[in-house]
Amino acid sequence: MRDGDEFVDEEGAVVNDEGETMSGGDETMRQATKERASTGSALCFRSVVRVHGTGPTAVRALGPIDLDVADGEFVAVMGPSGSGKSTFLGLAGALDLPTEGRVSILGTDLDELGTSQSATLRRRAIGFVFQELNLLPGLTALENVALPLELDGVSSSEARSQSVEALARVQMERLSHRFPDDLSGGEQQRVAIARAMVGERRLLLADEPTGALDSVTGEVVMRCLREHVDRGRTVVLVTHDSSHAAWADRVVFLRDGQILRETRSSRPFLPRVLGPRP
Numbered sequence: 001m002r003d004g005d006e007f008v009d010e011e012g013a014v015v016n017d018e019g020e021t022m023s024g025g026d027e028t029m030r031q032a033t034k035e036r037a038s039t040g041s042a043l044c045f046r047s048v049v050r051v052h053g054t055g056p057t058a059v060r061a062l063g064p065i066d067l068d069v070a071d072g073e074f075v076a077v078m079g080p081s082g083s084g085k086s087t088f089l090g091l092a093g094a095l096d097l098p099t100e101g102r103v104s105i106l107g108t109d110l111d112e113l114g115t116s117q118s119a120t121l122r123r124r125a126i127g128f129v130f131q132e133l134n135l136l137p138g139l140t141a142l143e144n145v146a147l148p149l150e151l152d153g154v155s156s157s158e159a160r161s162q163s164v165e166a167l168a169r170v171q172m173e174r175l176s177h178r179f180p181d182d183l184s185g186g187e188q189q190r191v192a193i194a195r196a197m198v199g200e201r202r203l204l205l206a207d208e209p210t211g212a213l214d215s216v217t218g219e220v221v222m223r224c225l226r227e228h229v230d231r232g233r234t235v236v237l238v239t240h241d242s243s244h245a246a247w248a249d250r251v252v253f254l255r256d257g258q259i260l261r262e263t264r265s266s267r268p269f270l271p272r273v274l275g276p277r278p
């Protein structure tokens with residue numbers, strides 16, 4: 001976590017990246033979330049605990065937490081290093097199972113899924129941007145982006161045209177023929193984001209996708225994620241950058257595996273700092 005990150009809530013109160021000085025707005029946020037959740041839940045966490053390891057070396061990385069993310073909501077997750085953000089995303093993406101409690105993704109309880117059903121859910125419904133980007137070095141940027149579509153049976157020409165469009169959204173169409181090793185860190189991140197956005201997947205989970213981006217490119221990516229949500233998708237973004245979190249509908253602050261607080265982002269904050277939302 002960087003010192004000095006600040007975030008302005010909907011009441012105009014300034015909070016730091018642990019959400020400590022926020023005033024008001026909590027009830028409004030809870031109400032709004034409740035209303036949105038009633039239209040459909042992308043993620044539902046109930047009494048969820050994730051413990052890594054056993055015995056004296058066991059680490060409670062997360063929980064117990066209760067959290068709903070509504071369909072079509074953009075949630076940013078902030079918190080210090082080691083606070084459980086990646087652990088949370090691993091569960092939200094069906095990459096991991098809770099030690100205790102219940103996780104449901106797009107209406108499906110993880111407990112009810114076998115390994116292959118869980119893989120199908122991930123492939124069909126979830127786009128990931130991991131901290132380590134996992135681009136395949138032997139494939140070009142375009143081929144990397146097209147891969148999830150082709151794995152799901154989309155024809156090559158259709159996968160290619162959707163991938164060109166996704167790369168254009170992150171301003172990477174000119175470099176689409178390059179291999180990952182011939183791209184900068186920030187360019188590779190944008191390819192990974194295009195790969196997570198391409199196709200019809202409803203949920204995008206991103207772990208610090210803007211870490212290697214300069215402020216202008218970071219804004220391009222945040223605008224893309226916002227547009228993705230405005231097209232009806234759900235985005236959960238882990239970030240240390242409060243100006244990026246301000247693009248979200250809601251910010252969840254984690255500390256020591258617990259939800260410290262939640263707040264809604266301030267719309268008036270955006271024109272002043274980042275320019276108007278699309």
Ligand SMILES: Nc1ncnc2c1ncn2[C@@H]1O[C@H](COP(=O)(O)OP(=O)(O)OP(=O)(O)O)[C@@H](O)[C@H]1O
Pocket residue numbers: 052053059060061062079080081082083084085086087088
């Ligand atoms: N496989 C594991 N085995 C043991 N402990 C783990 C494992 N994975 C994570 N942890 C621990 O769980 C806690 C939460 O880790 P997590 O990776 O979720 O944090 P984070 O908030 O994503 O941190 P960062 O900002 O550094 O990425 C940390 O204390 C971490 O050391």
Ligand SMILES: [Mg+2]
Pocket residue numbers: 085086087131207
């Ligand atoms: Mg992490």
